Amino acid sequence: MxxxxxxxxxxxxxxxxxxxxxxxxxxxxxxxxxxxxxxxxxAETVKLTAFGSLQVRSRAERVGRNPRTGTEHKISPRHTVVFTPSAQLRDLLNPEALPDKISKSA
Known part of the structure; x- marks a missing residue:
């Protein structure tokens, strides 16, 4: 775990x-x-060399669906922070480097 x-x-x-x-x-x-x-x-970008960058992005209003019931509802527009890893970090996180450390997606 x-x-x-x-x-x-x-x-x-x-x-x-x-x-x-x-x-x-x-x-x-x-x-x-x-x-x-x-x-x-x-709303500025934060760049951390050899690690990645953090950026604010706007999300438009959209329709969401409750996966359990299937009912639709409106999701309001919002701002969110997005992390983009650097090439160095992506290379460090490749499957060969961390075979048992990261849980597999189902």
Whole structure:
């Protein structure tokens, strides 16, 4: 089963790798996430070299269907964030590199 890598675990890992105390790395991580959120709120793209990019996209109003009952309902227009992995990240995630780590889609 896959484990979730939380913000707290990210801060701890950053602390171990850099030698900076956990409080400081947690503050840096929080500041980074706040900055990324601010940029996305302005509908700008966030590009993280060798990782990927985050971009705000608009979704039009559409008709959705409840898969259990089949009833249709209107889904209102909205904005969403889309992540596009970099070529380096896609290469790292290829099936040969992670044969047993990623759950297979049914």
């Amino acid at each position: 896959n484990e979730t890598f939380t913000r707290a675990r990210l801060s701890e890992a950053a602390s171990r790798r850099t030698g900076i105390n956990k409080t400081d790395t947690a503050a840096i991580c929080d500041a980074m996430f706040d900055l990324i959120g601010d940029v996305l709120m302005r």
